[in-house]
Amino acid sequence: MKLSDDDVIIPFFQPIIAVDTRKISGYEVLGRVRTRDGVYSLGPFFHDPAVPEGAKVEADRLIRQKALELVAATGIKANVFLNIQPQWACSFLGRAERLPTLDYLQTYGIPGDQIVIEISEAGAFVTPKDLAELAGRYREAGCKVALDDFGLEFNNLERIFILKPDFLKISTALSGGTSNKAIFCSLLKVLGLFARETGLELMLEGVETETQFLEGLDAGVRYFQGYFFAPPQPGLLNEDGFAALVARELDRYASGKVKHRSGELEIVEQMNALLNDLSNAADRLDKCLCWLLCAASPSWIRVYVCDGYGYQQTPNYVRNGMGNWLPQYEYVGRNWCWRPYFLPYVVEAARKRQGVLSAEYLDLESHRPIRTFVYPLGADRFLFIDLDADSEGFAGTEERDPG
Structure with missing residues (x-):
């Protein structure tokens, strides 16, 4: 893609929404070119190997300069996310000369803490040492750092250790289509947990x-960006412009979660009512299990007993193709305390003296979504009942636990 002398390079701004305040918390700056035929993305220009590197660097800096000039003129306080190609800035490393973006901040009187530097995937060609030094130069000026398109191209886990970013940007493009939706949602939840434990801010773009949007909320995402709210545009918007939309979606999300949780608690009550009759038979484990398997509902897929330290004391009882229960003796003596769900639910069940229901997760062997009901039998023994999470009783429940 070549630019003519009549083409004008301009910055566009795509709003970033914070769900807690329901306001625009920032903008990502994106490059556009205005031609006689209309306005087009500069993406093809930057990715065209035929375009000289110097021309790309010049256009890149012009976009940032014009964007910051507009930000200063409007006086907005929202964060400004600037895409940086590390390989174009590395020539400044080891020199006293200030980075061009930091010069623009001084020229227009913009504080560094208003700027978030997005490190792009092109930084794969920069050494980890230089990448860390570059991020440090921006941080010295008060800027924050975002790791862009995490999981795509070259942006992998190593980058988190190198950059120690303030923001982790996840693109919906990572799902690669509807066939990978479940995996993407699970990954998003894992990253949400990781972000909470490490102090990262998670952002879902695209x-x-x-x-x-609802999948992002389910993973604990705070910041959102994409056409669901607004496309990139040449101007800056009212910070409350999407408040009504976000409030409506949050209300719908909360209402659905309350309904789902109420349904879960009803299932827990039904299971406990059934299993409370076991109290007289708990001292006879074989009699207890025989009675239980006869009373089992179609949603039960596996039944077994462990002690409080994770050692399995009985076989697995699973259904065959005819619906009959068969024992799997090879599981006796195995230990499951290393499974993330095990000890928390065992402790909770013992403390409450009643059964508790796990969040949804994928079974290690069948790869089916299941939920486990843990019931205290006394004498440091616990009954585990694996339930089909796709059964009618769990219809509509969306919680997933990677454990």
Whole structure:
């Protein structure tokens, strides 16, 4: 893609929404070119190997300069996310000369803490040492750092250790289509947990549908960006412009979660009512299990007993193709305390003296979504009942636990 002398390079701004305040918390700056035929993305220009590197660097800096000039003129306080190609800035490393972006901040009187530097995937060609030094130069000026398109191209876990980013940007493009939706949602939840435990801010970009927005909420995402809210545009918007939309979606999300949780608690009550009759037979484990398997509902897929330290004391009882229960003796003596769900639910069940229901997770062997009901039998023994999470009783429940 070549630019003519009549083409004008301009910055566009795509709003980033914070769900807690329901306001625009920032903008990502994106490059556009205005031609006689209309306005087009500069993406093809930057990715065209025929375009000289110097021309790309010049255009890249012009976009940032014009964007920051507009930010200063409007006086907005929202964060400004600037895409940086590390390989174009590394020539400044080891020199006293200030980075061009930091010069623009001084020229327009913009504080560094208003700027978030997005490190792009092109930084794969920069050594880890230089990448860390570059991020440090921006941080010295008060800027924050975001790792862009995490999981795509070259942006992998190593980058987190190198950059120690403030923001982790996840693109919906990572799902690669509807066939990978379940895996993507699980990964998003894992990253949400990781972000909470490490102090990272998680941002979901490329959000185009309500479903993607709700999936982000389910993973604990705080910041959202995408066409579901607004496309990139040449001007800056009222910070409350999407408050009504976000409030409506949050209300819908909360209402659905309350309904789902109420349904779960009803299932827990039903299971406990059934299993409370075991109290008289708990001292006879074989009699207890025989009675239980006869009373089992179609949603039960596995039944077994462990002690409080994770050692399995009985076989697995699983259904065959005819619906009859068969023992799997090879599981006796195995230990499951290393499974993330095990000890927390065992402790909770013992403390409450009643059964508790796990979040949904994928079974290690069948790869089916299941939920485990843990019931205290006394004498440091616990009954585990694996339930089909796709059964009618769990219809509509969306919680997933990677454990």
